[in-house]
Amino acid sequence: MAQKPSIPKGTRDFSPAEVARRNFIIERIRRQFELFGFQPIETPAMENYDTLMGKYGEEGDRLIFKILNSGDFLSKADLSALQQADAQALTPQISEKALRYDLTVPFARYVVMHQNELEFPFKRYQIQPVWRADRPQRGRFREFYQCDADVVGARGTVQEAEFIQLYDRAFADLGLQGVTLKLNHRKVLSGIAEVIGAADRLVDFTVALDKLDKIGRDKVEAEMEGKGISREAIAKAAPLFELKGTASQKIEALRGLLSGSAQGMEGLDELETLVARTAALGLKAATLELDITLARGLNYYTGAIFEVAAPEGVNMGSIGGGGRYDDLTGIFGLQDMSGVGISFGLDRIYLVMEQLGLFPQTLDRALDVFCVNFGQQEADAAQQLVLNLRNRGIRADLYPTAAKVGKQFKYADRRAVPYVVLIGEEELASGTFTVRDMQGGTQDTYSLNAWEQFADRLQP
């Protein structure tokens, strides 16, 4: 009995057309990464269990794919945890590796391990798959690609401004107009929590605030209260719910609220600098928006926070995100190494571009010239012609068998080949080949010796 084939939940196969489109996105993003001075690295699909655990919060730990040890792993384990059905205690006993959950923590590990070989500030980019044991949904997979660019070893806001430009150029290069670059600052969030007297409830406060767009002010306030934030504190935060206007106007309004918080004012100064610099440099495809409700990755971000929203009308979670983390390498023993980075979510960008019909049609064409096979002798001549064309950089192929001509034409049609070459008995006798323009339906004849005339027509 044949086994019914399947792949794990949340994973996908990619067809030739899909790979061509994914590569299109990757190439454009990579081009911008390199134009901005980033260098590529790659890291293993698996990291040591201890490298990953505890870096993404409790929720993150749950979503990390753990790899079962090989061999007779039970004999080495302390099985009391198994008897008590305590998965949390048992897992480290039987697993010492895990699949990469993101590209940032492996990068931090890389920087610490290779610190003596690196030139700081070190600018790296990395385009690789990551794995999360999440429940799949549209735009949410268990295996997906991230495209990250990070800089470590430099402080200041110049780099943040660079990343805003990088985002914008990449989306412009992809032809994806209308994305929103949301900007916030961890110090501003901390400052708010400080001045309203809820500094110890920072995460609960920001997580609730983050839902403002989705559930509205009343429910946000109710959730804050439910998390133990006092009514008095919530009342003090009222100006947050009424922020309006341009980024500068919002910053002005926040200065009033945060005047009692040194770090809050520091965050506002940085945001103001970033907004001003971005205004001076200009944006091609994206708009910058100050969003005080943006609260992501608070486990390690310490400065500016970025998130990218798809163009309006496209139902998709964030298609990118990033921020500054002052001490990510500290946990691996390298202190005072400030970093800042951004990430592009390849799979979500793909879905957005597909929905908006932004992929170039030429991506569907994998072959420029297709040569019909009429039999042994004709095929010999055809093969030589095909090789000549390939040497010119033209994608050309010869059908492998002398199948019916109708069938071969149908094949060429399916593969969207623009030109079909015929070298049959007649052509062979006269030393020529016939070219059919599949779109126009016209046919021309060239001498085999003058094949470059045909090549010139394809590549003027």
Next chain:
RNA sequence: GUGGUUGUAGCUCAGCUGGUUAGAGCGCUGGAUUGUGGUUCCAGAGGUCGCCGGUUCGAACCCGGUCUUCCACCCCA
């Protein structure tokens, strides 16, 4: 992790309150057309009804479990 949803031919889907041989369109194969695709006509192949178990004289249909899909949470790219 919580709650819901989906699964029938390669694809998109019909299939009544359980009842004989499970259908359509598209696609596929062959032919009309032994040197011409995308149009047309004719013929044909193709299905353990996701999987396991249960109820029943009888299950694609009812029940339980499981896997999968999609959705809302949680969280996130």
